[in-house]
Amino acid sequence: MNPIPLQHIVIVGGGSAGWMAANMLAHQWGPRGARITLLESSDIGIIGVGEGSTPYLRQFFARLNISEAEWMPACNASYKCGIRFPNWSEVQGYESYVHPFFNQADLAIGSEFFTNACLRRRGSEVDANPQDFFIAAELARQRRAPHYLPRKDGKPSQATDYAYHFDAGLLGQFLRKHALKLGVSHLIGTVNQVRQLENGDIQSLQLADGTVLDGDLFIDCSGFRGLLINETLGEPFLSFADNLFNDRAIAIPTALPEDEDIPSETVSSALKHGWAWQIPLSHRFGNGYVYASSFVSDEEAERELRAFLGPAAEGQTARRLQMRVGRVAQHWRNNCLAIGLSQGFIEPLEATALMLIQFSVELFIAEMEQGQFSRQRQAPFNRRINQMFEGVRDYVVTHYQLNTREDSDYWRENRANRKISDRLASILEVWDRGGDFESELTRHGDDLMYIRPSWYCLLAGMGRFPARLQASKASPAPLGKEPARRSLEQMAQQFYGHRQYLQLLAQH
Ligand SMILES: Cc1cc2nc3c(=O)[nH]c(=O)nc-3n(C[C@H](O)[C@H](O)[C@H](O)COP(=O)(O)OP(=O)(O)OC[C@H]3O[C@@H](n4cnc5c(N)ncnc54)[C@H](O)[C@@H]3O)c2cc1C
CATH class of the missing domain: 3.50.50.60 (FAD/NAD(P)-binding domain)
Incomplete structure (x- = not known):
């Protein structure tokens, strides 16, 4: 060497x-x-x-030859199948959605989601909330780990992607x-x-x-x-304050009930002046509120977070943080x-x-x-x-652009903010007019940090459907959410329970 x-x-x-x-x-x-x-x-x-991490962290540990059994129990880590976003949108049927990590198993049902999302944005009355179509969303719903149980026929299982909490x-x-x-x-x-x-x-x-x-x-x-x-x-230092208003956070840990399985998703709920994260580790929840000091005081934000967390936060100390x-x-x-x-x-x-x-x-x-x-x-x-x-900034800004909340100036001003990149303005324009979204994403190539499925999940998941619903259904009839969910429910049975898998790792 x-x-x-x-x-x-x-x-x-x-x-x-x-x-x-x-x-x-x-x-x-x-x-x-x-x-x-x-x-x-x-x-x-x-x-x-x-x-919380993205799936990319798996490569970090792989590069260092550190196994999950080695680091995860030592860091009270858990699996993350995706992020759920409740209350960002008030569009009926889209009040909550999931940004899942994608799996090989999604080639079957998940791919139907993209067809539906395109039909729905052009006005067809079809189901297009990603939480009904992706295996990761179902695993999170059932609190399972993204690891298959051993197969009886000894064949290799399909690849799954996931991230971590720690x-x-x-x-x-x-x-x-x-x-x-x-x-x-x-x-x-x-x-x-x-x-x-x-x-x-x-x-x-x-x-x-x-x-x-x-x-x-x-x-x-x-x-x-x-x-x-x-x-x-x-x-x-170039500030992003023009498009991202949040500059403060408050963190409060809470206990994780021992008699329940451990959730395998991050939940990021919109509140009145920002959003609250809830991250399940193997032994507790990490919670926090990210908000904009130009819209709410630290004291009021803490009150809001405590009210949101309820009795679980009583007696817990809050940490206040500033963000650049x-x-x-x-x-x-x-x-x-x-x-x-x-x-x-x-x-x-x-x-x-x-x-x-x-x-x-x-x-x-x-x-x-x-x-x-x-x-x-x-x-x-x-x-x-x-x-x-x-x-990354453009993808995060999109969440604020698409919100449909009416309960504060914070959300209205975020939605009305025109200080966004030309690239993002163009992506939204093509989606809204029912244009060729695939070509639009391809045109931006490497500039888009997020891949195509993530853009579809965000835009459809928030219920961004400007075209008015037409009475007639699309033909041929696309896959509806009920049969999709039934198949996913069955598929999820092939995976370990979350707590069960973490315990197995700890025994290694
Ligand atoms: C509210 C919030 C939520 C977040 N959530 C996530 C998340 O979910 N996922 C994610 O990936 N990231 C998240 N992050 C970001 C993540 O926390 C940081 O990117 C990560 O911890 C790295 O921080 P750091 O090491 O750069 O800085 P720090 O943790 O601040 O470390 C700074 C270090 O510099 C040292 N230092 C400073 N000055 C001196 C000096 N003069 N002499 C010697 N040493 C010095 C300090 O001792 C300290 O060790 C979040 C951040 C915030 C604010």
């Missing part, structure tokens, strides 16, 4: 971003001689939320232990001065106790403040790479932050290797990461 020219990589920050980066870099470059140090402050805490603090501890095994050095200290070379590169960090830390590459995982990327290098929503202009600049909240954050509606962390580190590794460890790949790297942030 060729040695790499990066001798010392210094990571500032011991939150999820820091430890994910440390593991990936140590796995990739440790064997080729790179020394990696992670520094975190005992005076500045981690954000400590972030309990305790963010425990995940950090697990990743720390693993990184230490891979040879990462761990330092506790607070940076109070950064020395730079004439060309702006970071030369060293000075800690409060006087220690000086040199490095070739500095990874800024310092959270929202962006200690290196913003405060030191002066990289501008947007992204930096360049994520990799000089010899500094920003990863995690320091590089940007899109509010957690689709739980995409860890995915963006993982993708950024993976792409950085690939670009560095392709550019022979020079900076020649900096520009394409930054372009691609920006494209990802904007792709």
